[in-house]
Amino acid sequence: MDILADTPIADLAATRERLRAAWQARKPDYTQRRADLIRLRDVFRERGPEMDAAIRGDFGHRSSHENLLSEVMITQAEIDHALARLRRWMRPRGASVGWRFWPARAEIRPEPVGVVGILSPWNYPVNLALVPLVSAIAAGNHVYLKPSEHTPRVARFLRELLAEVFPEDRVAVAIGGPEVGAAFSALPFDHLLFTGSTAVGRKVMAAAAPNLTPVTLELGGKAPALICADYPIEQAAARIASGKWFNAGQTCIGVDYVLVDAARRDELVAALLRQLQQRYGDLVEPRDYTRIINASQYARLSSYLDDARTRGLRIEEPFADSAPREQREAERIFPPALVIEPGMDALVMQHEIFGPILPILSYRTLDEAIARINALDRPLALYPFGHDSAQIEKILTQTLSGGVTVNDTLLHFGAHDLPFGGIGPSGIGAIHGRNGFDTFSKLLPVFYQRSKAGSDMIKPPYRGRIDAMIRWLAK
Structure with missing residues (x-):
């Protein structure tokens, strides 16, 4: 693969200014926005196999089905959702004056x-670049995209795809590593969206602050799954397995740890091990199992298990002997692992795992489980499992997270009418559907006065009828 040269840092400001000048000269109307989205959808469909090859190349391997x-599904659905509602979203919304x-x-x-900057990550490198771009284009903006340097093939694909769809003064792509980022x-964007880690998010927010650039982060x-005592373990295990090991756990809303009633902890462990065997066989030839993105991430995950071993924790590694360690490291195949009852000082509980390691913790009472969730930063996602509506309501009212899927995992991300975003350390602001459209819009309040109005009377001297009127209005 030809590696794309980094965008010279000196060129970044000039590109943003070109995008801004073109936007100021001709702000996209409904016809242009709709045509842009249709063309993006059509070209994206045509180049699907190219996208698939780019992602598999960058990861070393990722299932085409994933x-x-x-x-593909999430991006196309976002485009179709916007196209079906764009005219309605663009209409002025009535407001009462009282x-x-x-x-x-x-x-x-x-x-x-104006110009929206998008910093997209490596874990879902197409979806998390194009979904916010769709919202920004639907809202009538121009876009400057900076994909992750950890997926260079996808960055090349995105640059070529977007160059085919948009003129260079409407959408541009910057390439490069941390210095470029x-x-x-x-840059003095009119709005900046970043998707990635909390640590880097702090740096992005600090960099945007001197320009008072509005940011969405x-x-x-650490997204928890909480299994109530009345919920079937086998079903919970199946759905948690889907929310944990999809993309080898490299998912920002993936299940990061599980809380289960103490009496059924070992039953859950056994059910999860069965799920892994059913899904991946013996993992000798893992066609459906995604690789870790790079050696640095692999080493980070390995350090978490090394720490757990040092602490004497019980670790279940059903595929530990599927291949020699050297081979797994060379191919970046990190087998799923369960860590049973880690303390809060263990590395797997100190950091977002972002990989295929799953801590299992038991609780005695629901209040104890809720307290353990609240002892950590507010997560991007929460997954309560239970059939008792009162218990689910208690969990929802006594915790706060970016989003919730009840009795399943991940699925709220794909519901385009739901806002997607975190709170505090898990994020600021929200995107998807109309929420994304509004995020990249200025919701401009406009007050229309009539030719004759009572306010014409409210002026000094404040005596007599005017005094009485003001006092009446202020009641």
Whole structure:
């Protein structure tokens, strides 16, 4: 593969200025926005096999079925969702002025903000680049995209795809590593979206602060699954397995640890081990199991298990003998592992795992389980499992997370009418569907005064009827 040369840092500001000048000269109307989205959808469909090959090349291997589900299906559904609702989203929204200002009227106009910067990650490198781009284009903006340097083949694919769809003064792509990313974050965008780790999110927010650039941060955290005592273990295990080992756990809303009632902890462990065997066989030739993105991430995950061993924790590694360690490291195949009852000081509980290691913790009471969730930062996602609606309601009201799927995992991400975003260390702001459209719009309040209005009377001297009117209005 020809490696793309990094975008010179000196060129970043000029590109943003070109995008801004073109936007100012001709702000995209409904016809252009719709045509852009249709063309993006059509070209994206045509180049699906190319996208699949790029992702598999960057990961070393990822199942084409996982690419279809996480990249193709989600992206195309987001485009179709926007196309079906774009005209309605763009309409001014009526707003009440209240009886005191009658007969005036008001409305809220969604107006494009200008140039949106997007810093996209490596774990779902197409979906997490194009879904926010769809929202930004639907809202009438121009876009400057900076894909992750850890997926260079996908970065090349995205640059070529977007160059085929958009003129260079409407959408541009910057290529490069951390230095380019830092300079990109510091550009005076009209809005900046970053998807990635909390640590890097802090740096992005700090870089954007001198320009007072509005930021949306889609970060991560330790997303728990909480199994209530009335929920069937086999079904919980199957759904948690899907939410954990899809993409080898490299998912920002993936299940990061499980809380289960103490009496059924070992039953859950056994059920999860059965799920792994059913899904991946003996893992000798793992066609459906995604590789870890790079050696650095592999080493990080290995250090978590090394720490657990040093602490004497019970670790279940059903595929430990599937291949020699050297071979697994060379191919970046990190087998799934369960860590049983780690303390809060263990590395697997100190950091977002972002890989195929799953801690299993038991609880005695639901209050204890909720307290353990609340002892950590507010997560990007929460997965309660239970049939008792009162218990589910208790979990929902006594915790706070970016989003929730009840009795399953991950699926709220694909519901385009639901806002997707975190809270605090797991993120700021939200995207998807109309929420993404609004994020990249200025919701402009407009107040229309009539030719004759009662406010014309409210002026000094405040005596007599005017004094009485003001006092009446202020009641």
